[in-house]
Amino acid sequence: MNVLDQCQQARLRADGNAVGSGGHTAALEEEPYLLTHADRMLLGALREDARVSYAGLAAAADMTASTAARRLAELRARGALFFDVDVDPALMGVTVSALLWMQISPAHLDTVATALAGHEELALVAATTGPTNLVAHALCRDAEALHTYLTRRLTREAITHIETTPVLRTYKAAATLRKP
Structure with a gap:
């Protein structure tokens, strides 16, 4: 998108x-x-x-x-300064947001993460620790588009487990913190 x-x-x-x-x-x-x-x-x-x-x-x-x-x-x-613009995803037709918690074989983590970083549906791809070792934030126009992404587009060859968590409401998003 x-x-x-x-x-x-x-x-x-x-x-x-x-x-x-x-x-x-x-x-x-x-x-x-x-x-x-x-x-x-x-x-x-x-x-x-x-x-x-x-x-x-x-x-x-x-x-x-x-x-x-x-x-x-x-x-x-x-490169000491760059501009990062936050735009409300709803203005671009995004109505569904979900976190994808994935388990990846450690030998394939970098390859899968790099491939997923190129997916236009994903706003964030990050390595983690704990029960999962990769998290991604999916932004899709509707539930059907999320379903299509999960079942047809998402490469599953090295993903051993995935849990999809829909975001119902965002109370705070990442932003630059100001000093008081």
């Missing part, structure tokens, strides 16, 4: 260059980067209000708006 086409996804990146995982270019990935005091001020202002203007960022970091824009572009290029 890709909502954005490739062109739209590319426009969200820092520039038109190929971008690796995490939103940063591979060329800058190797160099360690230490944040400056001004960088920390910019990031602090963004933490308080991610919609703040360049003028607002400039005021918070005691610099010009053009300098703030350049610093943000540099932080994005280095």
Whole structure:
């Protein structure tokens, strides 16, 4: 269920260059980067209000708006800053949410997890410990789509057991925590 086409996804990146995982270019990935005091001020202002203007960022970091824009572009290029947007799944036609608790043979865990990470129905795939060792969060347009995913699309060759837990109501979702 890709909502954005490739062109739209590319426009969200820092520039038109190929971008690796995490939103940063591979060329800058190797160099360690230490944040400056001004960088920390910019990031602090963004933490308080991610919609703040360049003028607002400039005021918070005691610099010009053009300098703030350049610093943000540099932080994005280095992978020190990326934008993560939360969208209500219902706006994209998702009405069914379920957690999939799976037992995978340890020898196949990385292979299965990597394959599942490519499934558009899954918003999260994570290794765990306990009675199961892999959890995934499925988002589907309706119960029939979830059933089809579980019975026809989900690769079961290395899954020894799966338990599906429908999410009835979400009381809190992941978000950036703010300091008081």
